[in-house]
Amino acid sequence: MSERILGGVLLLVSIAGILIGWNYVPPVSYEPVGPRAFPLLVLFLLGICAITLMLDKKSDTTWAPPPVLARIGLLFLIVLAYALLFDKLGFILATALMTMPVARFFGGSWKQCVLGGIGLGVGMFFFFDRLLDVALPTGLWLNGILG
Numbered sequence: 001m002s003e004r005i006l007g008g009v010l011l012l013v014s015i016a017g018i019l020i021g022w023n024y025v026p027p028v029s030y031e032p033v034g035p036r037a038f039p040l041l042v043l044f045l046l047g048i049c050a051i052t053l054m055l056d057k058k059s060d061t062t063w064a065p066p067p068v069l070a071r072i073g074l075l076f077l078i079v080l081a082y083a084l085l086f087d088k089l090g091f092i093l094a095t096a097l098m099t100m101p102v103a104r105f106f107g108g109s110w111k112q113c114v115l116g117g118i119g120l121g122v123g124m125f126f127f128f129d130r131l132l133d134v135a136l137p138t139g140l141w142l143n144g145i146l147g
Contacts, residue, residue: 007054014047071105078102090139091129096121 021043024036082098089097099117108116128134 003056004054007050007052010050011047011054014043014050017043018047075102075105087137088139091136092121092125093139094121095124 018040021036021039024039026035078098078101082094085097086094096117099120100113103113103116104110125136129136
């Protein structure tokens with residue numbers, strides 16, 4: 001029963017997102033597809049997956065135990081903090097700080113988490129900002145160094 005409830009909620013989110021994003025048109029058209037194509041595609045696929053989840057008859061699962069729900073809630077708070085601090089701290093530091101606790105949830109050692117977080121933050125910054133020319137925030141502490 002929990003899969004059907006989740007599927008219904010995801011289907012509602014999908015429909016609401018498609019309705020909101022359908023009329024999104026930038027003031028200046030800079031490419032033929034536009035910025036709404038990717039979100040609409042993802043939301044459409046989310047709707048299909050939600051319908052599949054609701055119609056699946058052979059699944060017989062129960063609600064997740066409380067420790068799992070607590071971890072999911074904590075992961076949500078970590079990602080929320082990442083979104084709120086992204087501009088202030090910059091991409092590198094925010095990504096490194098978000099990656100470390102997430103990696104710990106998946107069983108990484110502290111050494112792996114710290115090295116992976118720093119490597120991911122720096123590597124992804126240079127990949128997107130320098131190679132793909134996607135403007136990412138450097139944060140207040142790196143404005144003078146990388147600016």
